[in-house]
Amino acid sequence: MTNTASVILAVENVSMRFGGLVALDRVSLTVHEGEIFGIIGPNGAGKTTLFNVINGVYAPHEGRILFRGEDITGMPPFQASRRGIARTHQVVRPLGELTTKENAMVGACFGRENLSLEKSSIVADEILEFVGLAARQDMLAGKLNIAQKKRLEMARALAARPLLLLLDEVLAGLNPQEVAEMLTVIRKIRDQGVTIIMIEHLMHAVMNLSDRVFVLDYGAKIAEGAPQAVSSDPRVIEAYLGDPKMAQRLLEGSA
Amino acid sequence: MNLAVLVSSSIDGLMLGFIYGLAAMGLTLIFGVMRVINLAHGAVITLGMFALYLFSVQLGLNPYLALVLTLFLGLAFGVVMYFISVHRVINAPELTTLLATFSVDLIIVGVGTAIFTTSPFSVNVDLGTYGSGEITVLGTKIVAVLAAILITVALYYFLYRTRIGKSIRAVANNRSAAELMGINTTAMLALSFGLGTMLAMISGGLIATLFTFTILTGDDYQTKSFVIVVIGGLGNPTGALVGGILLGLLEGIATLFMQPSWVPVIEYVAFVLILLLRPNGLFGARA
Amino acid sequence: MKNLLNPYLWIILLVVGGISVVPILTGDASMREDLFLILMLVVLASSVNIITGYTGYVSFGNIVFFGLGGYFAFYLMQNFETNFVLAALVGGVGASIVAVLIGIPVLRLRGAYFALATIGINEAMRTFVANFDPFGGSVGMFFNYSVYNAYGGAKNALWFAYDGIVVVALATIAASFLIKKSKFGLGLLAIREDQDAAKVLGIDPARAKVIAYTFSAFFPALAGALFFFKNGIIEPDVAFDLLRSIEALVMVMLGGYGTVVGPIVGATVYERITALLITAPSITVLGVSLGFSQLHLAIAGFLLLLIVLFVTAGFVGWLRQRFPRTRRYLE
Numbered sequence: 049m050t051n052t053a054s055v056i057l058a059v060e061n062v063s064m065r066f067g068g069l070v071a072l073d074r075v076s077l078t079v080h081e082g083e084i085f086g087i088i089g090p091n092g093a094g095k096t097t098l099f100n101v102i103n104g105v106y107a108p109h110e111g112r113i114l115f116r117g118e119d120i121t122g123m124p125p126f127q128a129s130r131r132g133i134a135r136t137h138q139v140v141r142p143l144g145e146l147t148t149k150e151n152a153m154v155g156a157c158f159g160r161e162n163l164s165l166e167k168s169s170i171v172a173d174e175i176l177e178f179v180g181l182a183a184r185q186d187m188l189a190g191k192l193n194i195a196q197k198k199r200l201e202m203a204r205a206l207a208a209r210p211l212l213l214l215l216d217e218v219l220a221g222l223n224p225q226e227v228a229e230m231l232t233v234i235r236k237i238r239d240q241g242v243t244i245i246m247i248e249h250l251m252h253a254v255m256n257l258s259d260r261v262f263v264l265d266y267g268a269k270i271a272e273g274a275p276q277a278v279s280s281d282p283r284v285i286e287a288y289l290g291d292p293k294m295a296q297r298l299l300e301g302s303a
Numbered sequence: 304m305n306l307a308v309l310v311s312s313s314i315d316g317l318m319l320g321f322i323y324g325l326a327a328m329g330l331t332l333i334f335g336v337m338r339v340i341n342l343a344h345g346a347v348i349t350l351g352m353f354a355l356y357l358f359s360v361q362l363g364l365n366p367y368l369a370l371v372l373t374l375f376l377g378l379a380f381g382v383v384m385y386f387i388s389v390h391r392v393i394n395a396p397e398l399t400t401l402l403a404t405f406s407v408d409l410i411i412v413g414v415g416t417a418i419f420t421t422s423p424f425s426v427n428v429d430l431g432t433y434g435s436g437e438i439t440v441l442g443t444k445i446v447a448v449l450a451a452i453l454i455t456v457a458l459y460y461f462l463y464r465t466r467i468g469k470s471i472r473a474v475a476n477n478r479s480a481a482e483l484m485g486i487n488t489t490a491m492l493a494l495s496f497g498l499g500t501m502l503a504m505i506s507g508g509l510i511a512t513l514f515t516f517t518i519l520t521g522d523d524y525q526t527k528s529f530v531i532v533v534i535g536g537l538g539n540p541t542g543a544l545v546g547g548i549l550l551g552l553l554e555g556i557a558t559l560f561m562q563p564s565w566v567p568v569i570e571y572v573a574f575v576l577i578l579l580l581r582p583n584g585l586f587g588a589r590a
Numbered sequence: 591m592k593n594l595l596n597p598y599l600w601i602i603l604l605v606v607g608g609i610s611v612v613p614i615l616t617g618d619a620s621m622r623e624d625l626f627l628i629l630m631l632v633v634l635a636s637s638v639n640i641i642t643g644y645t646g647y648v649s650f651g652n653i654v655f656f657g658l659g660g661y662f663a664f665y666l667m668q669n670f671e672t673n674f675v676l677a678a679l680v681g682g683v684g685a686s687i688v689a690v691l692i693g694i695p696v697l698r699l700r701g702a703y704f705a706l707a708t709i710g711i712n713e714a715m716r717t718f719v720a721n722f723d724p725f726g727g728s729v730g731m732f733f734n735y736s737v738y739n740a741y742g743g744a745k746n747a748l749w750f751a752y753d754g755i756v757v758v759a760l761a762t763i764a765a766s767f768l769i770k771k772s773k774f775g776l777g778l779l780a781i782r783e784d785q786d787a788a789k790v791l792g793i794d795p796a797r798a799k800v801i802a803y804t805f806s807a808f809f810p811a812l813a814g815a816l817f818f819f820k821n822g823i824i825e826p827d828v829a830f831d832l833l834r835s836i837e838a839l840v841m842v843m844l845g846g847y848g849t850v851v852g853p854i855v856g857a858t859v860y861e862r863i864t865a866l867l868i869t870a871p872s873i874t875v876l877g878v879s880l881g882f883s884q885l886h887l888a889i890a891g892f893l894l895l896l897i898v899l900f901v902t903a904g905f906v907g908w909l910r911q912r913f914p915r916t917r918r919y920l921e
Contacts, residue, residue, distance in 0.1 A: 103790060105786075105789075105790070124789065124794070125789045125790045125792075126789050126790075126791075126792045126793055126794045126795075129790065129791060129792030130792055134791075135790060137787070137790075141784050141786070141787040142783075142784075143779070143780050143783035143784055143787065143788075144783055144784075145779075145782075145783055145848075146779055146780070146783060150776065150779070153776060154776055154777070154780045154788070154791050154793075155791055155792075157773050157776060157777070157792075158777065158791055158792030158793050159791070159792050162792075164773065165772070165773045165776065168773075186914075204791060208791070208792060334702070338702065340702050340705070340706065387895075388895055388899070391899050392898060392899060392902070395902065396646070397648055397701050397702050397705060398642065398648045398705075398839065398843070398847070399898055399902060401648060401650070401702075401705060402836075402839065402840065402843055402894060402898050403895060403898045403899065405836055405840075405891075405894070406891040406892070406894035406895035406898060407891065407895065408891070409887045409888060409890055409891025409894065410887075410888045410891035410892055410895070411888075412887055412888075413885055413886065413887030413888025413889070413890070413891055414885070414888045416887065417885045417888065526709075526713060529706060529709065529710070530710075533706065533710075537702070537703070562721070564717070564720060564721050564728065565721055567713070567717040568714060568717045568718045568721060571710050571711075571713045571714035571717060572714050574710040574713075574714070575696075575707055575710040575711055575714060578699060578703055578706060578707045578710065579695050579696065579698075579699070579707070582699065582703055
């Protein structure tokens with residue numbers, strides 16, 4: 049269904065090395081407007097590095113990143129943010145001595161719409177309501193619990209009014225109740241028309257949410273396609289064999 | 304220019320460099336293990352000078368026995384200073400540890416000024432001179448250099464060959480991992496601070512056997528230590544020793560070619576440039 | 591700029607301005623001298639607070655801009671009889687340009703490396719100026735008393751300098767407030783908390799830091815111009831005094847890191863305590879007479895240690911933590 053929509057992000061033959069370690073090996077992918085694109089792979093497969101290359105934290109050693117047709121390869125992250133790419137971090141990074149609301153305002157102020165303080169305050173209120181942190185708006189972000197910090201990451205990213213949202217393991221470390229709440233939030237974001245790329249280890253979640261799934265192993269693509277097709281791909285199962293529990297969960301997730 | 308003068312200045316600078324290096328090793332050891340820049344470093348060097356003065360001049364002990372006492376005093380003082388001023392803020396932002404150690408500097412210099420004023424003191428040690436013609440070296444300097452080398456070797460033996468030394472290096476590498484491995488990190492941090500302080504105090508003591516000093520003399524050596532530590536790479540003891548020797552040589556030789564007042568300009572400009580271009584030191588990995 | 595109408599800003603300015611105007615009204619010269627020093631320290635502390643308290647970059651050698659502003663202005667007045675206001679502005683702008691040139695490379699360094707580099711820059715400048723003959727080398731420069739004629743003689747020049755420091759202090763406080771309450775200021779706070787996260791959120795840290803550093807250079811340069819104009823003499827060790835530089839950070843810490851009022855309170859309290867200690871009578875311990883004037887460093891150090899260890903947020907920060915409702919007002 050998404051194939052007819054226009055391409056929002058194209059990653060073309062991107063490679064990234066750290067010393068002798070190849071973190072990404074000629075990775076290519078395209079993401080269409082409005083879809084949820086899941087990225088899975090064993091630990092150390094290069095998933096977070098891929099995010100870092102997409103939003104400009106690293107400049108790739110080769111290859112190109114096209115966002116809405118514009119070449120943004122090697123552009124610093126704040127430029128990516130201005131263009132409408134927002135992300136959350138796998139390890140939460142709250143601005144600890146600022147309040148929850150100020151955190152969200154930073155997102156709004158310096159995001160795609162480059163809002164004034166006054167307008168970003170209104171946006172921040174809206175977003176905090178949306179992710180369920182309104183009651184904590186005056187709390188210092190450093191004092192939030194882990195589930196709240198995850199939602200704060202989400203709020204900051206959303207406050208930027210992004211066109212493309214990169215979610216890096218937003219479900220990790222949450223209990224089942226919190227996971228369910230977060231999934232609801234993600235679906236609502238998609239319903240607003242935001243394109244989402246999510247890195248996730250929680251298989252049932254990624255398999256249920258994603259329109260398409262992309263599998264990385266040792267920095268290279270090993271599979272891509274609809275969730276059902278990917279989870280029965282022998283190469284994918286093999287990639288997870290080092291981790292039998294994960295392979296098991298993968299199979300369950302597809303069931 | 305006279306070759307003998309050049310040789311003599313080089314030897315002088317080289318020998319001074321060992322003592323500079325020893326002082327700087329104290330600073331760099333503390334930084335390497337706990338990422339704290341000890342702004343009381345200069346005051347501690349001064350403390351070493353006055354400890355030697357008190358032990359040898361006031362109590363009449365042999366100056367070199369006094370040096371040994373200074374060594375143990377330095378270790379003890381460092382451990383106490385760690386628990387009083389650093390331990391509570393060890394994980395706080397830089398400004399906090401910088402100001403915590405700076406406050407100790409103020410206390411030492413303040414109390415010292417109240418007791419000793421800022422007039423010069425000296426410890427007279429005469430071990431004669433060696434050499435011939437225009438190239439002569441003071442016996443005290445030779446002993447100071449030998450002491451510096453001996454202490455450096457002992458420090459390396461301790462850090463690389465003993466169990467406790469290895470624990471310290473583990474703590475320096477990754478404090479939380481070391482903690483998980485059952486190392487008492489607090490004890491190792493305190494001990495490292497003690498060792499760093501000991502090195503600073505003993506170098507102060509050695510300097511006191513060579514030159515007159517005041518309560519403020521340590522400050523000069525503190526800024527020199529900063530320069531050296533940056534040349535050698537923050538946290539790298541070998542680098543500090545080499546950096547110290549380089550600085551000593553530079554000071555010894557540069558004064559032959561330029562006004563002595565230009566030497567510190569060069570030192571500080573080099574300091575900033577190295578920080579910018581080679582933050583891991585001249586010998587460290589490229590930035 | 592609706593923040594210009596913020597009543598809290600005007601309360602601070604009225605309090606500081608109200609106290610400052612007292613010696614002008616009463617003609618009390620000794621109070622004027624005390625207040626000159628306090629206001630100058632307020633300028634130094636509030637300025638370093640912009641780069642250190644707001645942005646998280648510990649500028650240990652920030653006094654370098656005080657010295658540069660002083661030297662630039664002094665040189666112009668001494669050699670070209672430049673009007674003070676113009677000379678001070680040239681000093682301020684000159685120091686700001688130096689801040690940009692230094693800031694671009696040095697602000698790439700993080701944490702302790704940046705702090706060390708600022709010390710190195712100050713010391714390099716101090717030792718260089720001590721060798722720089724146009725600025726009088728290590729002896730420095732001193733005025734012909736005729737310089738003061740344009741300001742109604744040496745005595746009136748002191749009042750003129752005082753008026754100047756009042757204006758500069760109020761301007762510094764206003765700038766410090768407006769920056770903190772602006773979008774730019776929010777960006778600085780974000781950089782302080784987590785520079786990499788701030789970058790991902792759309793902030794250009796390199797640019798923001800250089801601008802903040804320039805602000806923290808401009809006002810101290812003006813204060814330096816005033817201080818050395820008033821003294822009629824400038825020398826490297828006084829202009830680039832690292833101890834004074836660190837004291838400004840102590841004041842920030844004492845009053846409250848990253849707050850607007852903190853540096854004002856910190857500077858005032860610190861100056862009063864030091865003045866008190868210097869004038870206090872001496873005591874005798876174990877037969878040794880110990881003057882408080884000599885011990886003031888030690889006592890200042892002891893107080894600083896207590897604050898650093900136990901009241902990390904400083905006085906204003908402590909109030910904000912202890913009474914969260916004051917957070918809305920105490921910036």
